[in-house]
Amino acid sequence: MTSTHAPAHRTRSLSVPAMVTRIAVLGITLAVTVFIAPVLISQQSWMWLAVLLLSAVGIFVLYSTKRFVPGKYLFPGTFFLSVFLILPIVLTIGYSFTNYGDGTRGTKEQAIGSIVASSVQQSPDSPRYAMTVATSGSPTEGPFELYLVNPDDGTVYRGDAETALEQVDPGAVTVVEGRVTEVQGLTVLDAAQVNAIYNELMELAVPVDESSAVRPLGVNQAFVGTTVLQYDEATDTITDTSTGEQYTVGEVGDSQYFVDSSGERAFSQGWLQSVGLSNYERLFTNSTVAGQFFSAFVWTLVFAAGSVLLTFALGFALAVILNDQRLKGRRFYRSVLIMPYAIPGFISLLVWSNFYNRDFGLINEMLGLNLDWFGDPSLAKVAVLLTNLWMGFPYMFIVSTGALQAIPDELMEAARMDGASRFQSTSKILLPLLLVAVAPLLVSSFAFNFNNFNAIELLTEGGPFPDGSGRGATDILISMVYRIAFGGSGADFGFASAVSVCLFVLTGVLAAIQFRFTNVLEDVN
Structure with missing residues (x-):
């Protein structure tokens, strides 16, 4: 007897568009790998070559078959997370233990070649x-x-x-x-x-x-x-054939260079070397550097906390006012208040930097003042906080407005019936309930402002610099790192990486402490 039932399991073939997409993805992956791999080999970029080959193998293993279905969805996010987040962190930590910077970026062989060729x-x-x-x-x-x-x-x-x-x-x-x-x-x-x-x-x-x-x-x-200069590999020395003087490898600071007979550094070129914990020791034991780091850390805390508190206070107050049903034209007012948020931040910062001009700035002209906003350290810090208030309050206003919509009106009516004043009902009921929803956003806003490089660099460029040091009065930690890495005295990426690692740890610790305190708000519910 012949069965008319179809098989319980049937192999499902790919559709033509799916097959074409698969072939295109694998073909592009193979082409990119074949094109980039020789370049990385010629540059001896072994780490990036390993990343390239592992990624290519992963794509072929996952997407050339019908198996590993979960991996097909997990791979893209994992790949970009690793390449754009985890790998830069690992590289930064690695560079913090080296002397990587101007004149010390290449190998010893490259440094010798540059020294000899320049003669x-x-x-x-x-x-x-x-x-x-x-x-x-x-x-x-x-x-x-x-x-x-x-x-x-x-x-x-x-x-x-x-x-x-x-x-x-x-x-x-x-x-x-x-x-x-x-x-x-x-x-x-x-x-x-x-x-x-x-x-x-x-x-x-x-x-x-x-x-x-x-x-x-x-x-x-x-x-x-x-x-004129000749290198002798056997003795690891460079000889000046015109004078007969020999240069040997010696320690200068925490790195090795070619030095003359008196032990002084003979050439500007050096090479990439491991210096252990020297960058961290310099950060915490050098009184000048440690003082600058501590000053920058304190101002960073003030700037980040002040920005969050001021923007939230203003945004929350405006949200409460415009949440009153009796107020006419609320949609219009809300639209006007979010306009600063719609303007790109870098444009706002450049415009506001002109407002603070001492001679023809809008603020001094309108108020009849003669304040040197960017010449006085205290006024410069006030200017930074005021500008960040202008740029940040619309975000807090939007967040607070959204959170207020979720709070039942009956709670406020019950508080007023119990004899609570408007201030009491707002501070004892409305604000705690709102903080339950917005506290994580306040923590993320603090972390953002803790590393808000644009607000400093585009407005004051870290200045003023009253003592002529590398750190300006308004430099926060991240802009201080920038000035160390790309300052006028030469790039010092190794030391800047060490400061960045400390900054990363500080940000994580502060965020963890803040999240710990926000857990208290859960009792409000």
Whole structure:
């Protein structure tokens, strides 16, 4: 007897759009991996290469089959969380134990190559080439490569600070009138752009061999010269062939450099090294640094707490007033009050920075004052808090208005029937009930303002700087970190990373304490 029933289990085939999408995703993943992997290998970026390969393998394992259904949904969020949040934290912690900064970003071999190449001297018979500058990045920041044309035979060469001079395939460049005008995959800088980076260009040296290198000569020529400094790998020393002086590796501070016979640092170039806990010791044991850190921490607490309290107080008060049913035109007033929130923050900060101008600012003009808002530390802090109040109260107003809608009107009516005044019913009933809903938002607002870099940098730029120190009177911890990492005295990413780690811990501890106290509000329910 033949059964007419269909099988209990049937393999479900993919639809055509789903199959096309799967093939496209896997194809794009493979193409990106094949394109980026060689670049990472050439740059010896092993960590990012591992991230790339593991991600590619994960995508192929999860999305090339019908299995691992939960993983298909968990992978995208986990991937972006790891790459954009966890990995930067790990890198920051790692850099905090190094001397990473200006002059100490590369390996020891790269530092030696830079030192030797920078000692190139031109002789009367030094060969000269027609030079073109190209870049794979920004025309102002590089990295820069030199493309040279030999005027005798038209041979084209290329090189950069880390890559020795090598001959170029003629098909990869376009040569017009003895000069490279186009390079595949790169941007060729014009005369104005070359002039803009002239100082950086004059410090660039392309190694040719152990005793010679190419240096720019003007904006469109380069020469091959001999290097005065020679490195001896056996003794780990650099010798000045013109004077015979030897430079050895020695300790300067918490890092190693090439030093002269008196132990003084001989060259500005160094290399990336592990310095252990030196950055943290400097932060807590150096009286000047520790004082600046403590001052910044105190002001950060005042700024964050003051911003939250002031914005919430004003936003809550306005929400209560506009929640009165007897008030006409409430929708119009609410629309007007949220307008500052609709304006991009950086625009508001730049506009307000002009309002505080001492000579022609709107505030001094309207009030008939002559206050130097950004020249006096106390007035500058007041200006920061007032501006943040203007920018933050609409958010608190919206949050409070939404929370008030969820509180039954019967509670307030019952309080008034029991003889409570309007102030008593608002402070003893309305406010505690509202805080149950908005307390977590207040904690997050405190954490945001604790690291509100834009409010400081765009308004006061951390100033004023009364004592000429690296930290300004209005610098909070995060802007202080910025000034350490990118200050005028040179970048010190290792120390800035150590301060960032401490800032991360402080923010977490303060948030945990605040959430602990907000648990008390649960008893209100």
